Amino acid sequence: MCQVDEEYNGQLDHRVTPRVSKKCVKCKENTTVLIIRAGDAFCRGCFKEYFIHKFRAMLGKNRVIFPGEKVLLAVSGGPASSSMLSQVQEGLSRDAPKKLRFVPGIIYIDEGGASGQSMEERKRAVAQLESVFRATNYHYHIVHLEQVLSLPSSVLEAGSSATEKPQTGSSYKAAVDHFIPTRKNQNQHPDLSVENAQSLLSNLSMQEVQNGVTSPITHEHTQALQRLFASVRTPTAKEDLLHTLRQHLILHTARTQGYTKVMMGDSCSRLAIKLLSNISLGRGASLATDTGFSDPRHGDVVIVRPMRDYSSKEIAYYNRMFDIPSVFIPGLDSKAQDKASIQRLTESFVTKLQTDFPSTVSTIYRTSEKLHTACPPQNTNTQLSAKCLLCVCALDTKLEEFSAYQATLISEQLSQRRGPGPDQGCETGDGGCCSSAKSTVDLKSLLCYSCRLTIKDMTALDALPQYILSEAERRRSQMREEISEFLLDEEENEAIPRVNGS
């Protein structure tokens, strides 16, 4: 006989192979159709129940959607957001007493200008999506990324929240009761930020038409957008910038059309990747808002992520089994190499690790649940200068205790010529000409750590949309006003040697 068996008789452990039962683990009657994780075999009906239940439970557990509220669904056409759309349809159409009660609207952002698609391809994709949206009978808005160039700068301000955030279950009811009459008042006395934005909108040449396509964009707009993205050197910074601009556009649409909540379709896998890549980008301070269920940083509009419990595998199965329409639209990182950008690298890392260690994504997800923001979300009473210009998170660049940020500054100082001399500084070639270096310094002090890294990768800051530059100017002049009595002379400021980042 086999010698191994003789010698190790009784000590060799037979690896227990998980047996897949033929009957569904839930109803134990029907035959199984698919397996989620190891050993969870479902039949078709039970899987649908499980899937729908998760969505309702996520909304019900976190209790942030009030009945009658206007909620904007951000649909990119991909599987997760299409699935979210169908879940919302399911939830609103049920005759059960626990019907979801809110008013949905859909927004789709056409990013073809940034990812280099031609006008025909973009029109085709938009037409496909429109047919999907029309079938739902909800209001929808198709917004082109080029419109970001004409946003008002009030987008960067955090609005005041219309209601208090409910802390416990009992006060949720109180919050709902408070919300409904407030909303009625809102129709008569509109919120200040909405009024502000609407008056600015009327000055714009491009009007947004409700429930349909916006006015056609011109070739110049597309070119300006392309120039903006061409001025960004690295793909990492491009993706980061795209993400920021997309958030601003969604926020603007929500504010002008009166939506108080936005639902994003980020799945569990997508959020795990986002968590890890945000850590790599230096966004540790705002991890909880970027990947948590609700994102209150904008104040009046709260971003929620109801799909965060679904792995991409579950979503794929559901979409296939129940014929959920979704449209694939190539983005900035399609067909990019594995090592092109940090986001892409993280994605391939996590997916590869997941095949060897199947609990990776859920472990990362559980870790993200245990975090919260370093500074709890404040109301707008705190000064605006404490928030980042681009991502509207609290600034994490304090220089109080010795930290990695301070160590980086010291390294920069020690590696360069010590002492004044702005002319000789130009030879190092890391800041370009003095004049653009000065505007870089101005902008940097208003940004958080990772937005600074994104801006550092840009060659031409004037390609940024006007609303960002004017808001930056406004904040700088506000700061200057506060310290104006201590400034000696305007000219003297020019001679001070350039100090990076402070």
Add this chain to the structure above:
Amino acid sequence: MPVLCSSCAEKRAVLKRPKTAHSLCKECFFWAFEEEVHQTIVSAQLFKHGETVGIGASGGKDSTVLAHVMKVLNERYNYGLKLLLLSVDEGITGYRDDSLETVKRNQQQYELPLKIVSYEELYGWTMDAIVKQVGLKNNCTFCGVFRRQALDRGAMMLKVDKICTGHNADDVAETVLMNVLRGDIARLRRCTAISTASEGEGVVPRCKPLKYAYEKEIVLYAYFKKLDYFSTECIYSPNAYRGHARTFLKDLEAVRPSAIMDVIHSGENLSVREGVKMPVQGTCGRCGYISSQALCKSCVLLEGLNRGLPRLGIGKHHRLHEKILSQQPLTQEEERKLKAVDF
């Protein structure tokens, strides 16, 4: 046309700093590197005048550079510290015995006293024997846990006030990533601290002066200064989980060189929600060392090794700790589970 050093602009630049991509000449690089470590030590207030400091020396590049830089800064800036080298012999043939020769040479070169503690004398087990029992997969756990205690025991024997280790920026960043991947929220909170807590019996605080130095820069420093170090990887390390985090970090660095500092920055700014269960520090029931469970990890691991149950410390078997402490026999089922060996 030769590139001039961006710091002194007189000599030709011989290297490009990985951290900031500036081109520097040799002397300016040495000065910048040493100055950064000095700033770290001073701003984080790592040492006090007159303390005895033990440098954890393995013979590898990090600890060699650490020993050299500590000696240089101690003299240059008058820290007033009494330095000595502390080394741990895990008993890995072909790796540790060679690197210990390097440490002995370092002792003569830097003229610092040296103390070597070995697993054999402390625990009665060498790493080679442990790997024979445990297999190739989980042995890094044993080595790491035993080494920590060994360093503390050695430090107490020498009456040292503080231990400093050569952990560099890449190590700290890897640890942050690994703790996120493993979901270890307690360690995630503590791992970016530059020095450990200093209360408790039998605990010598330890710090990482090289915390913000890139591994590549340490290699450059050692190369240009022609320092003597041992540069082979541990023969058992390829199967460790940390390897995944390390590959990821190296790729990140290739995309964006500042990513290492960015990860550390994120780790420092993380904060945990209230109400999350955290382990509480207590003492071990058997040896009195600090522990968050009834038995400290090295007692559990040793018990497993001595009884021929190699999986005792791996995974979660907290209920068994009480049993072991009270010397009760384990049931047949538990014994079978703990004996299984992965290869």
